[in-house]
Amino acid sequence: MPTPAVPQNLALSAPAAKVRIDLLGWAALALTLCIWAAFFISLRAGARAALPPAELALLRFGPAGLLFLPLLWRRRARFARLSPKLGLLIIAGAGLPYFLIAGWGMRHAPVADGATLIPGTLPLFTALLAAALHGRAALTRWPALLCIAAGIATMLALKAGHAAHPGLAEGYALFLLGSLMWSAYTLALREAKLAPIEAAALISCASLLLLLPVLGWQASQGGLSLLELPREQLWLQVLIQSVGVGLISTLSYSVAVARLGAQRSAMAGALTPVLATLLALPLFGERPDLATIAGMLLIAAGVLWGQRSAPPQGQIGTRRPA
Numbered sequence: 001m002p003t004p005a006v007p008q009n010l011a012l013s014a015p016a017a018k019v020r021i022d023l024l025g026w027a028a029l030a031l032t033l034c035i036w037a038a039f040f041i042s043l044r045a046g047a048r049a050a051l052p053p054a055e056l057a058l059l060r061f062g063p064a065g066l067l068f069l070p071l072l073w074r075r076r077a078r079f080a081r082l083s084p085k086l087g088l089l090i091i092a093g094a095g096l097p098y099f100l101i102a103g104w105g106m107r108h109a110p111v112a113d114g115a116t117l118i119p120g121t122l123p124l125f126t127a128l129l130a131a132a133l134h135g136r137a138a139l140t141r142w143p144a145l146l147c148i149a150a151g152i153a154t155m156l157a158l159k160a161g162h163a164a165h166p167g168l169a170e171g172y173a174l175f176l177l178g179s180l181m182w183s184a185y186t187l188a189l190r191e192a193k194l195a196p197i198e199a200a201a202l203i204s205c206a207s208l209l210l211l212l213p214v215l216g217w218q219a220s221q222g223g224l225s226l227l228e229l230p231r232e233q234l235w236l237q238v239l240i241q242s243v244g245v246g247l248i249s250t251l252s253y254s255v256a257v258a259r260l261g262a263q264r265s266a267m268a269g270a271l272t273p274v275l276a277t278l279l280a281l282p283l284f285g286e287r288p289d290l291a292t293i294a295g296m297l298l299i300a301a302g303v304l305w306g307q308r309s310a311p312p313q314g315q316i317g318t319r320r321p322a
Contacts, residue, residue: 025259028252035240035249037275040115041283042240043106048284049233053103054214055226057096057207059237064246065208068201075198082202086192090199093185094250095207101178108171112288112296115276116155117175118182120299123148123306125183126262133187144306151298158291189254190262196254203250271303 046056072079079087092098106114127145130138139145159168189199218224229237256265273296280286288296 022259025256028255029260029265032249032252032256033272033275035244035252036119036272037115037279038240039245039249040106040111040118040272040276041279042237042245043103043114044111044280044284045233046103046237047107049225049229051225051229052218053100054211054218055224056103056237056241057099057211058215058226059241060099060246061096061204061207061211063238063242064200064204064250067247068197068204071197072201072205075201078198079202082192082194086188087202089184089188090192090194091203091206093181093183093188094199095203096210098178098181098185099207101174101181105171105174105178108167109175110286110288111280111284112273112277112286112292113155113159113168113171114175116273116292116296116299117152117172118179119272120148120295121152121176121179122183122186123303124152125180126186129183129187130262141306144302147302147305148299151295151302154298155291155295158294159289186257186262186265190257194254196251196258199254200247200250204246271300274300 043053043056046053102114102118105118124145127138127141156172159172192199194202215224226234253265277286277288277292277296
């Protein structure tokens with residue numbers, strides 16, 4: 001038999017493997033951020049067209065749910081072993097409940113605010129939840145987290161109670177709730193150790209199942225507004241929600257969490273508002289005000305600060321073996 005590879009070869013190959021893993025994780029995260037930015041644009045476009053969030057959710061979960069249904073059935077034994085608590089957190093945090101919360105919030109606020117508060121608060125909630133579950137190691141980047149908190153507080157203090165923005169406080173509350181839900185999903189996904197395609201199948205199929213009675217009731221009350229959208233806008237929504245968010249981003253974010261860790265993925269996700277704001281300016285003519293810009297800059301500073309002092313992947317978002 002051939003002699004096994006000597007430790008020296010292993011020492012040379014290990015760094016190369018780590019580089020490949022890191023590159024794959026960062027590439028998956030970059031793709032996810034672009035789709036997330038388009039996701040907020042899509043929600044705002046639906047709100048401006050008076051499209052109910054439940055109908056927009058049909059584009060998000062319908063094609064993906066039907067596509068992943070055979071996989072869900074083939075791996076039903078794997079899902080049966082999943083903790084019910086983790087399964088509920090994954091479905092609620094990235095599935096239909098989260099989508100409806102974000103969609104309702106976008107009816108009360110511009111793209112820049114929603115895209116800043118949901119991903120911007122994500123690192124804070126993820127760190128706090130991880131600290132509560134796994135110990136204080138999750139708070140090692142507390143200066144960066146405080147910087148992000150200051151950016152969020154700036155927006156809340158200067159805008160949420162302003163008379164010129166009716167309903168904005170309600171929108172902000174929904175955005176913060178959505179961020180908390182996504183943080184719980186991020187940590188649950190890490191602990192559940194589902195393959196990316198398994199997570200996508202669980203989220204899409206379960207959300208479609210929850211959505212069907214909602215749409216049935218809505219159709220009985222006066223039909224579906226989705227069918228009245230202009231063809232160009234409908235195809236744009238299909239491209240973003242069905243293909244981008246429904247299929248690609250669920251897989252790419254799962255890969256990023258698996259390769260880079262839950263809290264690092266959540267931290268980098270706070271860069272989404274910059275991309276979304278740049279897209280909203282030419283599409284909707286939405287110019288961010290000074291409060292939003294100040295909050296966004298503080299959040300971006302916290303993101304960069306946190307990335308410079310990121311702890312090893314295994315420290316946060318996972319439990320030590322028993």
